[in-house]
Amino acid sequence: MTRLQVTGLHKAFGRTEVLRGLDLDVPSGAFAAVLGPSGCGKTTLLRVIAGFEDADAGEVRLGERVVVSGRRGVPAERRRVTIVPQEGALFPHLSVAGNVAFGLPRRMRDRRDRVADLLALVGLGDLGRRMPSELSGGQQQRVAVARALAPGPDVVLLDEPFSALDAALRASVREDVRTALHEANTTAVLVTHDQEEALSTADVVAVVREGRVVQAATPEQLYRAPADLAVAAFVGEVVVLPAEVSDGVARTALGRLSLLRGQVTAGRGVVAVRPEQIHLLRSGRGGVTARVLGTAFYGHDAAVRLEVTGPDGVAVPVLCRTQGPLPADDEVGLLVAGPVSFFAAS
Numbered sequence: 001m002t003r004l005q006v007t008g009l010h011k012a013f014g015r016t017e018v019l020r021g022l023d024l025d026v027p028s029g030a031f032a033a034v035l036g037p038s039g040c041g042k043t044t045l046l047r048v049i050a051g052f053e054d055a056d057a058g059e060v061r062l063g064e065r066v067v068v069s070g071r072r073g074v075p076a077e078r079r080r081v082t083i084v085p086q087e088g089a090l091f092p093h094l095s096v097a098g099n100v101a102f103g104l105p106r107r108m109r110d111r112r113d114r115v116a117d118l119l120a121l122v123g124l125g126d127l128g129r130r131m132p133s134e135l136s137g138g139q140q141q142r143v144a145v146a147r148a149l150a151p152g153p154d155v156v157l158l159d160e161p162f163s164a165l166d167a168a169l170r171a172s173v174r175e176d177v178r179t180a181l182h183e184a185n186t187t188a189v190l191v192t193h194d195q196e197e198a199l200s201t202a203d204v205v206a207v208v209r210e211g212r213v214v215q216a217a218t219p220e221q222l223y224r225a226p227a228d229l230a231v232a233a234f235v236g237e238v239v240v241l242p243a244e245v246s247d248g249v250a251r252t253a254l255g256r257l258s259l260l261r262g263q264v265t266a267g268r269g270v271v272a273v274r275p276e277q278i279h280l281l282r283s284g285r286g287g288v289t290a291r292v293l294g295t296a297f298y299g300h301d302a303a304v305r306l307e308v309t310g311p312d313g314v315a316v317p318v319l320c321r322t323q324g325p326l327p328a329d330d331e332v333g334l335l336v337a338g339p340v341s342f343f344a345a346s
């Protein structure tokens, strides 16, 4: 079990500064997700941690060992860190068992048993003799994870390994991989640009923006108490309402809303409300009156776009989740449940 600590990491390619003082702390045995848009430096971060790329400044610690200190680093093969790359990870000319065994020491005793155990761990017990070309995409990614676990690394780094899979398969492979990593007691970092993947899989999620981690928290903290509006919008849908706060209560187009604990008690700004916090009441049953603009139906639920009239007479767009579509132009009542986040105007 090994804690991973990244402190003040800097990395530039020529004049492009990619990592600009990035901090990340992953507790021993935890599964962390690093969430950021395409091109924000996620792969670069993993390559620096694994030792395939030198840093410009900063430090990486694995437990008590300092493996990166400024421009100097311990060679990759001595770090006990493995990577599962995005796709095309397997050696096509080796069988599944051969691929997994590749990561094991040559003269190891019980090599076969170890390969069989690893394949069982990722749910592929009986496919050892197959060639990679005879596997589905999801099976190939599981083999890549088994191979990364083979040498018994302290840390496994996963570089968007599920992005090529279709939605249903993705969720199940992800769950199996997470279970396998937990069972092997391995500290893991998954990088992804998919917020749902990060929230549903990780113990801790770190949001990267402009080469730094802007917030690191449990999925629930991140979603309910985002550090700023951009984080709020990046990790889910959000309804943004102009607000005026006094005595710790926000006055908005959706009425008087209570704020999360620890927020300012007075000032102007906006509040961020999650669509599922907005409940619908049939017309005449109270709440703030809203007009239905349209509905997108998703099967498991529907997203209704509405409009309310703000205190200053300006229309404010609102989104809420319902079980089925609502007729356009219907009038309904809206009620907000639970506290909301406030962001002061800057």
Ligand SMILES: Nc1ncnc2c1ncn2[C@@H]1O[C@H](COP(=O)(O)OP(=O)(O)OP(=O)(O)O)[C@@H](O)[C@H]1O
Residues within 6 Å of the ligand: 013, 016, 018, 036, 037, 038, 039, 040, 041, 042, 043, 044, 045, 193
């Ligand atoms: N070897 C390199 N030489 C020059 N620039 C590079 C190199 N590797 C990455 N970059 C640049 O660094 C930035 C970050 O790239 P990186 O691959 O780390 O992003 P990413 O977050 O993994 O993106 P994606 O989600 O698309 O995989 C990009 O602007 C990229 O063009």
Ligand SMILES: [Mg+2]
Residues within 6 Å of the ligand: 042, 043, 044, 159
């Ligand atoms: Mg990448």
